[in-house]
Amino acid sequence: MTNPHPSGESSIPVLTLFVTGNAPRSQRARANLSTMLERMGRGEVQAYEIDLLKQPDQGLSHSVFATPSLLKTDDDGEVSVLYGDLSDGDRLRRFLSDLEAT
């Protein structure tokens, strides 16, 4: 899967949020992510969302099996994952640190 850069800036990583429908944890993750991006001054960043109930094959190709999971793809193709509903704000902030508004 190609990861087009939404803002056209080469330094911004791409975020993909894997969810399963409207499961409570998936909903919490969506909310927690947008709150954190807002707080970091990057409210304009939108995470791609993949619903594994609808697109199970996307889970296979990204090797993501737990939901919710936040996938971050760097410019150089390096991928990192943060599992869970993103309720641990410190960890989420650390995970997103390279999006921090300067």
Place this chain on the structure above:
Amino acid sequence: MSESDTKLSKRQTGIAGLDHATGGGLPSGQATLVLGQAAAGKTVLALQVLARAIERGEGGVFVTFEESPAQVQRDAASFRWGEQLLASDRWQLIDARPRFGSEAAGEFDIEGLLSIVGAAIGRTDASWIVFDGIDQLLQYQPDGHAAIDQVRRIDAHCEQHGWTVLLTGKATRDSLAPAHLEGIEFLLSATLVASAHMINQQLHRSLRIAKYRGSSHVADAMPMIIDDDGIQLPYHEAPSDGPALATGERLSTGIERLDKLLGGGIYRGSSLLVSGRPGTAKSTLAASFAAAAARRGERTLYVSFDEVEEPYVRNLASVGIDLGGPIKEGLIRFQNQSAYALRVTEHFLNLHRLLKDFDPQCLVIDPVSALLKASAGEEASMAIEHMIDVIRRRGITTVLTSLSGELDPEGEATQGQVSTIADSWIVLDYNVRAGERNRSLSIVKSRGSAHSNQQRELILSDQGIDLADVYEHGSEVLMGTARATREREDAAAARRRAREREQRRMDLEQRLEQTEREQRRLAAELQLEEEEFSETDRLERVHQERIKQRREPERDTPSAQEGKHEEPQS
């Protein structure tokens, strides 16, 4: 709810021992937990279940959370069933390893996984689904309860969608359950525990059915083997043959006089234990049995732990037993094994395979005590008991030899249970006397036969084995030169006694003859005397008459009348 809704249905695993021990397999449409420490055989078990399903034309999904797909494929390739599994497109291998360096920021669900697997099941028409190393994913749950919940969720999903799942998880040092999954071992309907322990520097594997709700099952730890055929529970495979029919047929031991002592030989399908110290001709006796079977045209499997085929066959030829010929004809298969090379359970499995493959009527295990040596404790006795059971069911006539200690020729301590299980038991020994070692044979027991309890001398010559009647002298049993000497002495004494008797007989006959002669002589004398007496009597009467006539001349008697007429002329 009707009974068919509530009735537990089972799905076969294709592992014969496990299917037998569970009475048909693991719960269908449910999840079964397989726990065990690292390298206990969990992944192999799961792969094998899948491989067997593929062989039956079914499909499968294997989700790996710990090993790489390449590693899983290498695992499978190391078994005989691996090739077919790897070549098949009826199963899907899903790499669900958590990414390296992943973190968790809160609790997560497993619905995504179930959705992905559901898609794969649709593609492969899977009958078995494996989640291998599920604990590797669940450890990212910040909370143990959440992890346990996921397992519950998987189980519920199985029931709902009719999935039959194997969940494997690594046991920790102190607990059966993986870390973060405390209590998981009793959560699902069925739990298997694989273990591997070192006992006397040997790896002992076992599989235990820790829980199986609603089903009877073998509860003991079942000895388990992992070899080229994968996992096997040799003692729990369903017996392939029914109980052997007892026949009255007797088979020769190859030693005519021993057959006589045993009441005509050993029963077909029975087992004979031959025990004795080193060099008491146990192997020779066993070989004689094998050679006799070959002469009947029957096949014998000869499992030897001590002997190497070539020198053994040559040595036997020197005592007139030909194994070389029957080996060439394929009537005897000589199988040399090293006792220490395998664990006793593996020996049992090997033997079982050989029996299936060669299908012999007769079997020799020489010596069976090597198996006891190969493995410590109960496992050996268990193996031998199962072995004898298998042999009996197949109706194979068996000679087991057993080495006993120098001080204890009947060596019950070293025989394990063999001596009680075997139908007949012959003890070979030496008798040392007058600078000679002579081999002896005695029958300790022989089930269903009248047998001689007398010790015999066993003689090896280039004509083979023979038995000599032992020489009983008072309470002693004499053999060898002592027997020969005693026999000679006794023979001389007997000859002497015979001569004396003859002499005495002749004496008496002589006396009898003399007496008879005397009797005849006396009888003759008596007759003579009687004749003499009667003549005297007659003359006497005549004389008396004359006197009377002279005194009464006129007496009117007829004779006197005549006389009177004549008288005047005189």
